[in-house]
Amino acid sequence: MSAIADNRVEGTPERAPFVLAALILVATVANLNLSVANVALPSIARAFDASQTELDLVAVAYSLGLAASVLYLGAVGDRYGRKRMLLLGVTFSIPACLIAAYAPNINVLIAGRLLGGLSAGMAYPTTLALITALWSGPPRTKSIALWSGIGGSMNALGPMVGGALLIWFAWRSVFLLTLPLAVGALVLAVKAIPKHVNENSDPVDHLGGVLSAVLVASLVLAINFATVPNQGEVAAVLAGIALVAGLLFFRRQRRGKDPLFDLKYAARPTFWVAATAGMVVFGSLMGAMFVGQQFMQNVLGYTTFEAGMAILPGAVMMILIAPRSATLVEAKGSRFTLLVGYLLCFVGFLAMLVLWGDHIPYWKIGLPFALIGAGIGFAGTPASHSLTGSVPVHRVGMASGTADLQRDLGGAIMQSILGAILTAGYATSFANQIAASPQASSVSNSVTDQMEKSYAGAAQIAKAYPQYSDQIVAAAKQSFVDGQHWAYSVGVIAIGIGGLTVWKFFPNQEDEARLMAEYVSADAVAGPAA
Numbered sequence: 001m002s003a004i005a006d007n008r009v010e011g012t013p014e015r016a017p018f019v020l021a022a023l024i025l026v027a028t029v030a031n032l033n034l035s036v037a038n039v040a041l042p043s044i045a046r047a048f049d050a051s052q053t054e055l056d057l058v059a060v061a062y063s064l065g066l067a068a069s070v071l072y073l074g075a076v077g078d079r080y081g082r083k084r085m086l087l088l089g090v091t092f093s094i095p096a097c098l099i100a101a102y103a104p105n106i107n108v109l110i111a112g113r114l115l116g117g118l119s120a121g122m123a124y125p126t127t128l129a130l131i132t133a134l135w136s137g138p139p140r141t142k143s144i145a146l147w148s149g150i151g152g153s154m155n156a157l158g159p160m161v162g163g164a165l166l167i168w169f170a171w172r173s174v175f176l177l178t179l180p181l182a183v184g185a186l187v188l189a190v191k192a193i194p195k196h197v198n199e200n201s202d203p204v205d206h207l208g209g210v211l212s213a214v215l216v217a218s219l220v221l222a223i224n225f226a227t228v229p230n231q232g233e234v235a236a237v238l239a240g241i242a243l244v245a246g247l248l249f250f251r252r253q254r255r256g257k258d259p260l261f262d263l264k265y266a267a268r269p270t271f272w273v274a275a276t277a278g279m280v281v282f283g284s285l286m287g288a289m290f291v292g293q294q295f296m297q298n299v300l301g302y303t304t305f306e307a308g309m310a311i312l313p314g315a316v317m318m319i320l321i322a323p324r325s326a327t328l329v330e331a332k333g334s335r336f337t338l339l340v341g342y343l344l345c346f347v348g349f350l351a352m353l354v355l356w357g358d359h360i361p362y363w364k365i366g367l368p369f370a371l372i373g374a375g376i377g378f379a380g381t382p383a384s385h386s387l388t389g390s391v392p393v394h395r396v397g398m399a400s401g402t403a404d405l406q407r408d409l410g411g412a413i414m415q416s417i418l419g420a421i422l423t424a425g426y427a428t429s430f431a432n433q434i435a436a437s438p439q440a441s442s443v444s445n446s447v448t449d450q451m452e453k454s455y456a457g458a459a460q461i462a463k464a465y466p467q468y469s470d471q472i473v474a475a476a477k478q479s480f481v482d483g484q485h486w487a488y489s490v491g492v493i494a495i496g497i498g499g500l501t502v503w504k505f506f507p508n509q510e511d512e513a514r515l516m517a518e519y520v521s522a523d524a525v526a527g528p529a530a
Contacts, residue, residue, distance in 0.1 A: 013134040018192040020143055023127040024150050025185040026090055029178045030120040031154035032161075033062055033093070034411065035286065036174045037113065038293040039159035039308050043171035045456030048106040052426065052454040053228050056419035059290050060220060060412050061110045065117020066124065067409035068216040071402070072209030074125035075260050079204050082126040082133075083195050089123025090186045094179060101175035112175070130193065132388040141326045141385055148380035149322020157315045159293055163308025208252050208260035215245040216409060223416035228423070262391075266402075270334070270515060271390040273506040275402050277338050278383030280498035283414030284345050285314075285376050287491055288352065288369070290415045291422055291484050296365065298455045299358055299477045313366045314373030321377030326385075333509030334382035335502060341379025342499035348372035349495055353488040357481055389516055414494070418487040425483030427452040433475045439468075455480050 013019055037044075041055050048054070077085035096119050100112030128147065135143045162174035222238035225231045253259040266272055289311060296307040328337045348371030355364040387402050430452045434443055451458040451472065458476035462469040507515055 012139050013194065015192060016135075016139075018188070019134065019194070020131070020146065022185065022188040022192040023130055024147055025181065025188060026086060026123050027127045027147060028150065028154045029090065029093060029182050029185055030066070030124040032158045032178050032181070033097075033116055033120065034066075035154075035158035035289055036162045036177055037062070038289050039162040039297075039304050040166060040171040040174045041294055042297045042456060043166065043304070044106070044109070045454055046459075047171060048109075049460070050106050050454065050456065052419070052423045053224060054106050054110075055294075055454065056224050056416065056423065057110050058106070058113060059419070060224065060415045061113035062117040062120070063286065063409075063412040063415065064217060064220050065114040066120045067117075067220070067405055067412050068213040069118050069121030070125050070405055071212045071261060072206075073121045074129065075204050075209065077122070077126050077129065079202065081195070082129055083189070083193050086123045086126040086130075086189060086193070087186065089119045089121070089126075090182050090189065092119035092122065093182050097175050097179055097182070101172045103172075128384065128388065134194075138326075138330060140388075141329060141381070142323065144384050144388070145322045145326035145381040148384050149318050149325075149377055154315075157312075159289060160305075160308035160312055160315070163304035163306070166304035203258045205252070205256055205258055205260040208249060208256065211245050211249040211252065212260065215242055215249055216412075218242040218245060220409075220412045220416050223413065223420055226420055261402075265391045268390045268515070268519065269505055269507055270386045270512060270519075271402075273502060274334070274338075274383050274386035274390075275405070277342070277379065277498055277502045277506070278387075279405065279410035279413070280494055281341060281345055281376060281379045281383070281410075283410030283412075284349065284491060284495055285372055286411030287414035287418040287487070288349070288372055291418055291487050292352070292365075292369070294455070295356065295480065295484055299480050300360070300365075310362065310365045311369045313370035314376075317370050317373035318377040318380075321374050322381060325378045325381040328378070329382050329385060333512050334386045335506040335508055335512065337382045338379050338502045338506065339499065341375040341377070341382075342495060342502060344371050344375030344378065346375075346492065346495045346499060348375060349488055349491045353485060353492060356484065356488075358477055386512075390519060414491070417494075418491060421487040421490050422480075422483040425486035426455070426479045427483075429479035429482035430458070430475060433479065437471075451476070 037059055041059060044050060044058060045055055050058070073085060073089075093116060096112055096116035098112075099115060100109055103109035103112055128144070131143050131147055132140065158177075161177060165173045165177065218238045219242040222235050222242055225235040225238065228235070249261075250263070253261045253263050266275075292311065293307050296302040296310055297304065302310065325337055325341075328340070348368045351364075351368040351371060355368065431448075434448060434451070437443075447461055451461050455476050458472055458479075462472040462476075465472070506512075
């Protein structure tokens with residue numbers, strides 16, 4: 001540990017490139033698994049005759065498991081060993097991938113995805129916590145920029161690589177994609193990552209951890225079931241559980257001696273605004289890919305590989321811009337850099353809303369993804385940097401867990417919201433088209449329900465009634481376009497609100513520097529027991 005402490009004066013640990021490579025590789029496993037299922041959703045729908053809501057759950061289950069566990073498991077890692085938690089998480093990701101890949105039905109597939117998210121909850125928060133603990137000063141900002149940029153680009157590259165696999169293999173292959181990466185990450189992490197770096201001996205708030213998991217899980221599930229026909233009571237019960245769990249959680253954190261989520265630090269504007277901002281902007285990426293992958297395959301007729309490749313501009317822009325965002329943070333401050341990212345994401349969603357429809361050229365696909373990728377590239381670094389800089393190093397697990405929540409809870413909520421809106425818009429549009437059809441009286445309720453539940457359901461009906469195939473497929477495409485317009489309209493509103501929050505409440509460059517210096521002084525006086 002003395003060598004590490006000596007190198008910390010210069011801002012980097014021993015064997016810094018290998019340590020950072022190991023941490024980024026672990027994060028890559030988690031980020032690829034977050035998005036890799038999106039490209040396979042149409043194939044999964046056909047294989048299991050899945051409804052749009054079931055597809056939503058397949059897509060969101062991984063981020064749900066990760067978001068529900070990340071705060072709790074981040075605190076456990078702070079107390080019992082960050083490296084140990086990281087290695088356990090990477091190890092458990094292997095059987096989770098196998099369960100998803102060989103699932104005999106849609107429910108087992110969702111369960112496998114959920115287990116994968118829980119395993120990522122062990123490993124993923126530790127990566128940023130260790131970067132914050134081992135690096136300092138400008139090297140820390142650059143390391144976070146690489147972590148954020150590469151991690152975000154893996155979200156975008158997941159559908160591309162998965163789409164390539166689906167050219168030759170069945171949909172199950174996409175869930176085996178990260179197995180070799182997990183093995184490599186495990187070996188590199190064992191050899192490169194130091195043990196017991198700035199960990200603490202504070203008791204873990206286990207009850208608070210359970211309450212946080214219940215809060216996140218019930219909230220996300222409530223959103224998913226909100227628009228499902230005949231599931232209003234289920235959604236209401238889940239929303240009630242989320243409300244009660246949320247009240248109990250924040251009450252405990254306010255009064256507890258050793259809170260899991262210290263509200264004293266969370267109340268700092270550089271913390272809560274950054275957390276909110278990151279949640280919206282990272283969620284916008286996940287939501288855009290979730291809807292976009294289905295749109296490109298269902299409406300435009302792209303192959304899985306073409307659909308995956310279509311979002312490559314987003315990944316490229318993230319990789320190119322993330323290192324430059326670190327320079328911009330140092331030069332102009334986090335607020336300015338966040339607002340640049342938000343503006344680009346806003347324009348990207350607006351472009352999808354205006355440009356996307358049937359029979360469109362590729363540039364109308366690539367341009368919005370490039371804008372959103374550039375926005376994430378700019379916004380990701382200041383969002384994560386501000387969080388970790390707002391807390392003392394012994395509570396960095398809380399900050400890294402919150403930084404992960406930006407991606408995971410933001411992704412789960414935005415995917416759930418956009419998926420629910422897409423489901424409602426699709427069903428409404430299809431119902432209106434059926435009602436306006438001259439053959440409306442001859443369409444049975446069972447056939448109507450099948451066509452309204454998802455695009456895949458309508459495609460199956462089209463095969464069963466070839467004489468009406470063209471009309472059914474055309475109606476399904478139009479319904480999907482209408483539903484996605486509903487979804488992207490909500491996305492534009494969410495990004496606009498997030499940008500206004502940053503503009504109004506995040507401190508400017510001078511105030512940010514002053515506040516950060518005050519936090520360091522106050523935390524040094526208070527000490528680890530605070």
